[in-house]
Amino acid sequence: MFVEVEKKNNKVDNYKLMIENAPFYLNKGDNLVTSLANISALINYFIDGVNWVGFYLFDGNKLYLGPFQGLPACTQITMGSGVCGNSALDMKTYIVYDVDAFPGHIACDSNSKSEIVIPIIKDEQLIGVLDIDSPLEKRFDENDKKYLEKVISLLVDFL
Numbered sequence: 526m527f528v529e530v531e532k533k534n535n536k537v538d539n540y541k542l543m544i545e546n547a548p549f550y551l552n553k554g555d556n557l558v559t560s561l562a563n564i565s566a567l568i569n570y571f572i573d574g575v576n577w578v579g580f581y582l583f584d585g586n587k588l589y590l591g592p593f594q595g596l597p598a599c600t601q602i603t604m605g606s607g608v609c610g611n612s613a614l615d616m617k618t619y620i621v622y623d624v625d626a627f628p629g630h631i632a633c634d635s636n637s638k639s640e641i642v643i644p645i646i647k648d649e650q651l652i653g654v655l656d657i658d659s660p661l662e663k664r665f666d667e668n669d670k671k672y673l674e675k676v677i678s679l680l681v682d683f684l
Contacts, residue, residue, distance in 0.1 A: 536573070540672035543571035547676055551683040557582075562592035564680055568657065568673075569594035575659045576636055580645075581609050582653035588613055591653060598633040607631035609654050612642035616651060618670050622663040634658060641665040643673050647681045 550563035561580045569578040579593020581602055588602040588609055605614045607630055612619045621640045624630045637658035645652040655677055659665065 537668060537672075539571045539573070540668070543567060544672065544675055544679070546571075547679050551679060553683060555683075557684065558592055560680065560683060564676065565592050565594050568655075568676065572657070572669075574661050574664050575657055577634055577656070577658040579656055580653050581613070581656060583613060583651045588653065595658070596634050599631055602631065608640050608642050609656050612644050613651055613654050616644045616646055618643045618674060620665045620667075620670060622665075624658075636660045638662045639664040641669055641673065643670070643677050645677055645681060647684050652681075652684065 546567060547564065550567060551560055565578050565580060569575065572578070577593065577595030577598065579595065579598065580591035581588035582591045587604060590598055590600045602610045602613075604610050608619050608621050608624070608627055609631070611629075619640070619642045621627045621630075624632070624637055624640050627640075637660060639659045639662050641657050643655045645654060655673065657665070657673070
């Protein structure tokens with residue numbers, strides 16, 4: 526159960542609430558898909574101005590679609606392709622202010638204008654990426670990066 530379900534008017538306060546609530550949806554005995562489904566729903570609830578929140582998982586060769594909130598999406602992404610494939614390959618967070626300016630951007634939803642992708646890494650091994658899209662240009666910043674990386678850190682602790 527949520528500790529507090531009423532969102533705040535401030536982005537940072539909402540991130541703090543999200544992080545406070547995340548442990549309630551991360552249980553050691555749960556399947557990875559279960560945890561990812563709940564975390565994608567939690568993020569989608571607490572973050573304003575987004576149109577897609579989800580995970581792509583690494584199978585050793587490529588990324589494949591995992592649990593998400595939003596319109597149907599691409600089912601496979603080659604390593605080094607698009608924002609997700611580059612984030613996974615480099616194992617670092619990517620903030621893209623304007624997806625149309627990103628070389629090789631994969632447009633699953635033509636309404637998306639900006640994107641943030643955070644890799645999920647455990648024991649130096651890539652598990653997948655968290656991908657969040659927004660219909661607003663320049664939607665994501667260093668605050669988003671900081672708090673979303675914290676959410677992924679909580680997730681990794683439960684894997």
